[in-house]
Amino acid sequence: MxxxxxxxxxxxxxxxxxxxxxxxxxxxxxxxxxxxxxxxxxxxxxxxxxxxxxxxxxxxxxxxxxxESKSLEGASVTLIRQASNAGALYGSVAVRDLVEALVADGHKVHKGQVVLGKPIKTLGMHEVKVALHPEVSVNVKVNVARSPEEAEMQAKGVDVMAAMFETDTAGFTEEYDANAEPGEISRGDEAAPAPTTTDEDEAEPA
Missing domain, CATH: 3.40.5.10 (Ribosomal protein L9, N-terminal domain)
Incomplete structure (x- = not known):
């Protein structure tokens, strides 16, 4: 047409x-x-x-x-959501959620202006385009976290999920090492296993 x-x-x-x-x-x-x-x-x-x-x-x-774009430049909104330990949200962040958060912060935005290709389904920092006019658009930051403390860390550039994975891995390693049986190799231990003896080794020479 x-x-x-x-x-x-x-x-x-x-x-x-x-x-x-x-x-x-x-x-x-x-x-x-x-x-x-x-x-x-x-x-x-x-x-x-x-x-x-x-x-x-x-x-x-x-x-x-x-x-209006001048007040939106560099704007950031925080959304607290429940998520799995892998960072997947129980649900998602949609256009309506973003509009409500921006309006709550005093911005004049309606849902037709928020350009979100697909709902946000993971924790972390995301950038979303807001088209205030066909010739005027800005990007806003969306901080999706499980708590205000995590949101603050993410705002400072900390990858919360990566840090959590490292902590969990370290805890598992410490527990594994503490429970190791005598003679077993603990993680990170390069020493060979302790030698075992046999009846022949313990017998005295004739």
Whole structure:
């Protein structure tokens, strides 16, 4: 389907461009969200008659988005979630969660502006794109942790999951070594096992 863009659409074009897209994309997204018009003779005339107004409104929205982007630059939100020892969340972090966290911090963001390809399902630091306007976007940091203490460590650059794995491994090694039987090799011990004796070795020479 051929359409006339009413605003810039990433990877498609700018205001006024006539482009060809898949019918489903046009009917389900571009047309109902007033991002485009069908490219027929009547709509071409309507667009040209209103082009100046459309471009002025777009410029105004872009200025507002630019102002809002300054408060979002470097922004970070923390979400406390339950997770397994491997770092997999019991559930996931979706767009709604991110919008609620950003709005709670005083940012003017709605769900249509948060670009999340797929839900966040692991602990750690994540970057999420927020498109405030087709021509203005910023990345915000999302700190997903099991506790405020872990969140603080992650914010400082500590890989909590890696540190936990190292701790668990060290504890296992210490327990293994402590329970080793006499003559057994403990982990990290390069010495050969203690030799065993036989009745022949203990017998005195004739």
């Amino acid at each position: 051929q359409i006339i863009l009413l605003e810039r659409v990433e990877k498609l074009g700018a205001i006024g461009d006539v482009v060809t897209v898949k019918d489903g994309f046009a009917r389900n997204f571009l047309l109902p969200n007033k991002k485009a018009l069908r490219a027929n003779a009547a709509n071409r005339k309507v667009f040209e008659a209103n082009r100046e107004r459309i471009e002025a409104e777009n410029a105004s929205r872009r200025e507002e988005a630019t102002a």
